[in-house]
Amino acid sequence: GDSVTQMEGPVTLSEEAFLTINCTYTATGYPSLFWYVQYPGEGLQLLLKATKADDKGSNKGFEATYRKETTSFHLEKGSVQVSDSAVYFCALSDWGSGGSNYKLTFGKGTLLTVNP
Amino acid sequence: GAVVSQHPSRVICKSGTSVKIECRSLDFQATTMFWYRQFPKQSLMLMATSNEGSKATYEQGVEKDKFLINHASLTLSTLTVTSAHPEDSSFYICSVGLAGFPGELFFGEGSRLTVL
Numbered sequence: 255g256d257s258v259t260q261m262e263g264p265v266t267l268s269e270e271a272f273l274t275i276n277c278t279y280t281a282t283g284y285p286s287l288f289w290y291v292q293y294p295g296e297g298l299q300l301l302l303k304a305t306k307a308d309d310k311g312s313n314k315g316f317e318a319t320y321r322k323e324t325t326s327f328h329l330e331k332g333s334v335q336v337s338d339s340a341v342y343f344c345a346l347s348d349w350g351s352g353g354s355n356y357k358l359t360f361g362k363g364t365l366l367t368v369n370p
Numbered sequence: 371g372a373v374v375s376q377h378p379s380r381v382i383c384k385s386g387t388s389v390k391i392e393c394r395s396l397d398f399q400a401t402t403m404f405w406y407r408q409f410p411k412q413s414l415m416l417m418a419t420s421n422e423g424s425k426a427t428y429e430q431g432v433e434k435d436k437f438l439i440n441h442a443s444l445t446l447s448t449l450t451v452t453s454a455h456p457e458d459s460s461f462y463i464c465s466v467g468l469a470g471f472p473g474e475l476f477f478g479e480g481s482r483l484t485v486l
Contacts, residue, residue: 258413288474290477297374297376297463297477297478297479297480298475298477299476300474300475300476343413343414357404357419358414358475360413360414361413362411362412363411363413
């Protein structure tokens with residue numbers, strides 16, 4: 255079945271540091287890939303997405319590129335801020351193989367703490 | 371996007387009692403809602419798909435008699451944890467999808483259940 259593996263946290267960085275959170279996946283079809291973010295006390299919200307190979311999703315300074323050859327979707331940001339402290343979830347939606355296009359498979363989440 | 375609200379955000383109950391969690395779609399009509407469960411330091415696991423006016427579809431391993439789902443209107447789905455036990459303590463999150471946003475989900479804030 256489908257699965258998502260992301261680096262375990264917690265990750266602690268200083269403000270303006272470079273961030274990478276690794277994410278790899280396995281899927282039988284043609285998945286769309288997502289990064290969701292959960293700020294303290296809030297629900298999950300979509301951060302960025304990519305729907306096909308070589309697509310780059312970007313939002314709020316975060317980027318991730320859909321790499322089919324390495325089955326990866328690593329999240330990066332060049333300069334993190336304290337306000338980026340949150341839990342980040344990598345996820346896939348594999349609807350090309352007949353799965354529901356709303357059924358998401360999530361990684362375990364990575365807690366990021368950014369210190370001033 | 372869509373605005374999804376859950377109530378209550380936190381609930382504590384005694385073992386053996388039943389607890390109802392509400393999920394409301396505030397700004398659009400949702401024929402389908404999704405209920406997830408999140409354990410500490412674990413990924414989100416899809417429990418069931420709630421369908422307006424029909425029976426919910428449960429994921430493998432989820433007890434449908436333990437976790438009752440009712441989707442009586444296009445803006446409200448409820449999850450009732452029946453005869454709750456301490457092992458049912460968890461974070462329950464509902465979400466909705468939107469046509470035109472394949473694979474994306476919009477999440478409620480979540481409801482933390484603690485069973486004593």
